[in-house]
Amino acid sequence: MPGEDRDGDALDAIHRAMILFSRGSRVRSNELYEGLGFVPYTMLSSIDLADCAHAADLAQEYGLDPSTVSRQLAELETAGLLVRGPDPRHSRRQRLELTEDGHRALAITRAAQRERLEERLRGWPRRDVVEFGRLLTRFVES
């Protein structure tokens, strides 16, 4: 049928684009996001979004080993962006909470990221942006 790609072609395109995307995100993650690296940024972001985050939740969310999360959180606490305190509800677990500096750093980084994303999507038809968001979201949640 003319005007339509075969499934294979579309899959190839997605496959190749995903390789580039993954490589890009890996390299980009070494750049500083206005002082906050990619990994700390994702951690702070999740803690901020969650109602009451725990280390194990973060490990679960990102598929990381608990030890990795523990170290990341320790660094964030040292940097003064986060406090780990006792949780009155689950006494074995720790409550994670951003400090003022943590909120500030997160907001700055998020704004910079958003700015970068907007720039990348500049010139896209509005409909494509919406569609891209819809499809990408469905993809990562699969």
Place this chain on the structure above:
Amino acid sequence: MPGEDRDGDALDAIHRAMILFSRGSRVRSNELYEGLGFVPYTMLSSIDLADCAHAADLAQEYGLDPSTVSRQLAELETAGLLVRGPDPRHSRRQRLELTEDGHRALAITRAAQRERLEERLRGWPRRDVVEFGRLLTRFVES
């Protein structure tokens, strides 16, 4: 206007999805792709696709430091998946070529990757798959 997201919402969705995607690809890259890791896979794949690949081209394509590429290629050569020889046309550069084992490993890994991707997209309307490929490709090329 009802039925349409504001730009901000769509951008938020993309932003959040990209975080999850990047985290996912970072973690997934540690898993073995039927014997070929993510980084070696991308290297071999590019060399295979290019007509006559050189180390500098790979560095350029993925935004990597030449030293990183050099080491990756050295490992691939040690593993017997790649040969680095003199290039008759550009005597300063090296010709990169996959060995038989290299082609085999690449094919196996690519098939496994494709299979995984198909599974993830199973149940998607065909139109969405094509559209996703189109948008993702445009995005990574921006």
Place this chain on the structure above:
DNA sequence: CGTTGACAGTTGTATGGTGCATCTCTAGCA
């Protein structure tokens, strides 16, 4: 010619993110 400069690639060194194995501490339960 010989010198000089640009370029390709390698090696030394350091860093950051990660996993696995192991340890500690606390809570709840027999």
Place this chain on the structure above:
DNA sequence: TGCTAGAGATGCACCATACAACTGTCAACG
């Protein structure tokens, strides 16, 4: 009064990466 399970921390090793310094090779120009 222990015993077990769960949350998190720590020791250790590994991989991908960047930056800086080095080697070797060609090319152009005096």
